Amino acid sequence: MTLTPPPLKDDCFALPAGTQWTAVDDALTSLSDRLHPVTGIEVLPLEAALNRVLAEDIIAQRSNPPLPNSAVDGYGMRHVDIIDGPQAMPLVAGRSAAGQPFEGALPPGHAIRILTGATLPKKVDTVILQEDITTDGQQIAFHGPLKKGANARNAGEDVAAGAQILPSGRILTPADLALLAATGVAQVPVRKLLRVAIVSTGDELAEPGDPARPDQIYDANRPMLRAMCQRFGFHPVDLGRAPDDREALRGFLDAAAEQSDVILTSGGASAGDEDHLAALMNETGAMFLWRMAIKPGRPLALGLWHGTPIFGLPGNPVAAMVCTLIFARPAMGLLAGQNWHDPQRLSVPAAFAKSKKPGRREYLRARLRNGKAEVFSSEGSGRISGLSWAEGLVELPDGALEISEGTLVTFIPYSAFGL
Numbered sequence: 343m344t345l346t347p348p349p350l351k352d353d354c355f356a357l358p359a360g361t362q363w364t365a366v367d368d369a370l371t372s373l374s375d376r377l378h379p380v381t382g383i384e385v386l387p388l389e390a391a392l393n394r395v396l397a398e399d400i401i402a403q404r405s406n407p408p409l410p411n412s413a414v415d416g417y418g419m420r421h422v423d424i425i426d427g428p429q430a431m432p433l434v435a436g437r438s439a440a441g442q443p444f445e446g447a448l449p450p451g452h453a454i455r456i457l458t459g460a461t462l463p464k465k466v467d468t469v470i471l472q473e474d475i476t477t478d479g480q481q482i483a484f485h486g487p488l489k490k491g492a493n494a495r496n497a498g499e500d501v502a503a504g505a506q507i508l509p510s511g512r513i514l515t516p517a518d519l520a521l522l523a524a525t526g527v528a529q530v531p532v533r534k535l536l537r538v539a540i541v542s543t544g545d546e547l548a549e550p551g552d553p554a555r556p557d558q559i560y561d562a563n564r565p566m567l568r569a570m571c572q573r574f575g576f577h578p579v580d581l582g583r584a585p586d587d588r589e590a591l592r593g594f595l596d597a598a599a600e601q602s603d604v605i606l607t608s609g610g611a612s613a614g615d616e617d618h619l620a621a622l623m624n625e626t627g628a629m630f631l632w633r634m635a636i637k638p639g640r641p642l643a644l645g646l647w648h649g650t651p652i653f654g655l656p657g658n659p660v661a662a663m664v665c666t667l668i669f670a671r672p673a674m675g676l677l678a679g680q681n682w683h684d685p686q687r688l689s690v691p692a693a694f695a696k697s698k699k700p701g702r703r704e705y706l707r708a709r710l711r712n713g714k715a716e717v718f719s720s721e722g723s724g725r726i727s728g729l730s731w732a733e734g735l736v737e738l739p740d741g742a743l744e745i746s747e748g749t750l751v752t753f754i755p756y757s758a759f760g761l
C-alpha cells in the first residue's frame with residue numbers, strides 16, 4: 343500500500359476550517375470595552391510629571407496672559423489718538439517693561455515706551471513697532487493709520503482662568519508642562535506607573551551574556567519587551583525565564599500576579615506539547631480571546647491570572663512585537679489610565695508589490711524612503727534583523743489586496759506607537 347501524502351495545506355491561501363478566528367478590530371473593541379484603569383493616583387510636581395498620565399481633567403488657575411501686554415518692543419498709544427498720514431506724539435516720562443509696569447494711565451495724545459511682554463499701561467490699546475518710528479527722545483513720529491489692538495495681547499487670549507486645559511488620560515508632554523506652568527498649575531494628579539511583569543518561556547532560552555549550548559538561543563523578547571514598556575511609560579518588572587514545566591510556570595505567574603498590574607509572557611501560547619501557558623490559562627477558565635486573524639501573531643492568549651490580566655504573546659519575536667504594538671499597548675494604556683491609543687497612520691505609496699490573500703490583517707516590517715514604503719525582504723516571524731531594519735509597520739487590511747509599486751498603503755511609524 344502506498345501512503346498518500348496529506349492533502350495540500352491551504353494555510354497560505356485560507357484560514358483553517360473549523361477554527362474561530364477573531365478579527366483584529368473585534369479584539370480591539372472587546373479590549374477597549376472591558377478594560378479600565380487599575381493604577382492608583384499620586385500628586386506630582388511638574389518636574390516629575392513628564393510622560394505621566396493625568397488622573398483628572400485639569401483647570402487653568404490663572405489666565406494666560408494674566409493682563410494685556412505688548413507683543414513687541416515699541417511705543418504704546420490710544421487708538422483714538424491716531425490719525426491717518428504722518429504725525430508726531432509726545433512721549434510721557436517713564437516706560438513699561440516686562441516685570442516693571444508703568445503705574446499711571448497714559449494721558450490723551452501721548453505715547454509711551456513699552457517693551458515686549460510689558461503690561462499695557464491703562465488706556466493703551468495699540469502698540470507701534472520701534473522699527474516703524476523715528477524719535478528724538480521727546481516725541482515719536484510715524485505714519486497712521488494703525489489697526490486697533492496692533493501688537494497688543496489681550497488678557498486671557500491664550501487661556502482663560504477656569505478653562506479646562508488638559509483632559510484626564512492625557513500623557514503629559516513637554517509642551518503640556520509649559521501650559522500647566524503658565525496657567526498656575528504647579529502639581530498634577532497622575533496615575534501611578536503601571537507595573538508590567540515580563541516573563542519569557544522556553545527551555546531553549548539562554549540569558550544574553552551567558553554561555554549558550556548550541557541548541558539554545560538567546561532570549562531576545564525580554565530585552566525588547568522591557569524596553570518597549572519603558573518607552574510606553576510603564577514600569578517593567580523583569581521576572582526572567584520560565585522553563586517548559588507547567589508547575590514552574592505556574593510559580594512564575596503567581597509571582598507575577600503578586601508584583602504587577604499586568605503580565606506579558608512570550609512563547610508557549612500556541613497548542614504544542616510544550617505550550618504550557620495556554621494549558622494553564624485554560625485551566626483558570628478566564629481566557630477570553632484566542633486565535634487572531636492577524637499575521638504575524640496568530641496565537642495570542644489573553645486572560646486573567648488571579649485577576650491580573652495576562653497577554654500571552656507568541657514566542658516568535660516579530661509576532662511578539664507586533665502583538666504588543668497592536669493589542670497589548672492600547673490595552674495596557676487603558677489599564678494605566680491613558681485614553682485608548684490608536685496610532686496615527688500615514689497613507690503612502692508602496693515601493694513593493696504583493697498579492698495579499700483575504701482572511702487576516704497583515705503587518706509588514708517597513709520604512710519610508712523617498713516618500714515610499716519599503717518592506718523587509720522576508721516575512722519570516724523569527725527574522726529579528728527585520729524588526730531592527732524597520733522604522734514602522736505597513737498595515738494591510740483584512741481583505742484581499744493586490745499591491746503594486748505606487749499603490750497607497752497604510753504606514754504606521756514606530757514613533758506613532760510610542761516607541
Ligand SMILES: Nc1nc2c(c(=O)[nH]1)N[C@H]1C(S)=C(S)[C@@H](COP(=O)(O)OP(=O)(O)OC[C@H]3O[C@@H](n4cnc5c(N)ncnc54)[C@H](O)[C@@H]3O)O[C@H]1N2
Pocket residue numbers: 542543544546547559560561562563564608609610611612613614617639640641655656657658659661723724
Ligand atoms: N502546528 C502549529 N504550529 C505553530 C503554529 C500553528 O498555528 N500550528 N503557529 C506558529 C506561529 S504563527 C507562532 S508565532 C508560534 C507561536 O508559538 P508559541 O507562542 O507557542 O511560542 P514558542 O513555540 O514557544 O516559540 C516560537 C518561536 O519563538 C522562539 N522564541 C520564543 N521565545 C523567545 C525569546 N524570548 N527570544 C527569542 N526567541 C524566542 C522560539 O524558540 C520558537 O522558535 O508557533 C508556530 N507554530
Ligand code: MOO
Pocket residue numbers: 636637638639640641656658660661723
Ligand atoms: O505569529 Mo506567527 O509568528 O504568525 O508566525
